[in-house]
Amino acid sequence: MEKAKFIWMDGKFLPWDEAKVHILTHTLHYGNGVFEGTRAYQTEKGLAIFRLRDHTKRLLNSAKIVKIDVPYSLEELEKVQIELLRKNGFKNNVYIRPIIFLGYGKMGLYHIGAPVQVAVASWEWGTYLGEEGLEKGIRVKISSFSRNSVKSTFGKAKVVANYLNSQMAKYEAIEAGYEEALLLDEEGFVAEGSGECFFIVRDGVLITPPNDNSLESITQATVIELAKDRGIPVERRRITRDEVYIADEAFFTGTAAEITPIREVDGRVIGNGKRGEMTTQLQADYFDVVYGRNPKYHHYLTFI
Ligand SMILES: Cc1ncc(COP(=O)(O)O)c(C=O)c1O
Structure with missing residues (x-):
């Protein structure tokens, strides 16, 4: 990871190496903290954050779900992220990581009363x-x-503790020689990747599971909009493991993963084993949106 100049923490812009926490930070022990992952792209008109409002809203919703009272408003948190990117003077695409966590001052599982800390880090990050x-x-x-x-x-x-499940699945997949894990729910239907949502294509129809057992992915929602623009029929329904194997195309979506085609699952080649036609099209459409080349979606961009 490339270091940047500043990290914002509890109201201050600190030099990167000074944004530190105490060893008795509550979240470090008990896993209650929430975070976001947002990207900013170098467009023709400069750096622009993609769907800042939606990511910041999800951050505050995550905090609400796990009973963390955040001492900043939506607008304040948006402003901090914009300011941080300005101060860091990035030349390439950027990843933004806001985190709201419980700090030092209280131990034990009852978390109410533990100090709430808020930080935003950002750095240049590729694929x-x-x-x-x-x-x-x-x-x-x-x-x-x-x-x-x-x-x-x-x-x-998007709570810290959820990512133990993701981490173990990712570790298992990589140790077995794969690049990513796809997790099923307890009934055996596709839930999501370790940090991505999942799509298949069958006979020209784009299919993705409902968000019953997955994060409400902002990239997934964007892809559904783009598919509708192209007149592609979209179905939101459950997918079984065997249906994945016989799909014409499959891909992951996520802020970090963007749109990543899947060429093989469990040793079964998907389609022709290459990036599929619809995947290629939606990927190109997605990059047009995030790089500001599609005026219809300029409202999703916050220019720095
Ligand atoms: C578990 C999980 N599912 C799905 C996603 C994709 O969500 P988004 O497209 O909003 O980044 C992410 C990434 O944030 C994730 O961590």
Whole structure:
């Protein structure tokens, strides 16, 4: 990771190396903290954050779900992210990581009363699953882990604790020689990737599961809009493992992963084993939107 000049923390812009926490930080021990992952792209008119409002709203919703009272408003948090990018003077595309966590001062599981801390870091970041992955597609393993049960955890909250499940699934997939994990829910239907939502194409229809057991992905919502613009029929319904194997195309969506084609799942080649036609089209459309080349979606961009 490339260091940037500043990180914003609890109201101040600190030099990168000075944004530190105490070892008894509550979140570090008990896993209650919420975060976001947002990207900013170098457009022709300069750096622009993609869907800043939606990401910031989701951050505050995540905090609400896990009973963390945030001492900043939506507008204040948006302003901080814009200011931070200005101060860091980035030359390339950027990833933004706001985090709201419980700090030092109280131990024990009852978290009410623990100090709430807020920080935003940002750094220059390229592709998450590799340039080659974006072009040629990746190899995916269906995880032996089920996605966190909605009976016990909150899939709509981007909460720190959820990512143990993601981390273990990702580790397992990589150790087995794959690039990413696809997690099923406890009934065996596709939930999501370790940090992405999932789509397949069958007979010209774009299919993605409802967000019953996944984050409400902002990239997924954008792709659905773009598909509708092209007149592509979209279905939101459950997908089983065997249907994944016989899909014509498959891809992941996420802020980090962008639109990453999937060329193989569990040793089964998907379609012709290359980035599919519809995937190629939607990927190009997505990059047009984030790079400001589609005026219809300029409202999703916040210029720095
Ligand atoms: C578990 C999980 N699912 C899905 C996504 C994709 O969401 P988005 O498109 O809003 O980045 C992410 C990434 O934030 C994630 O961590």
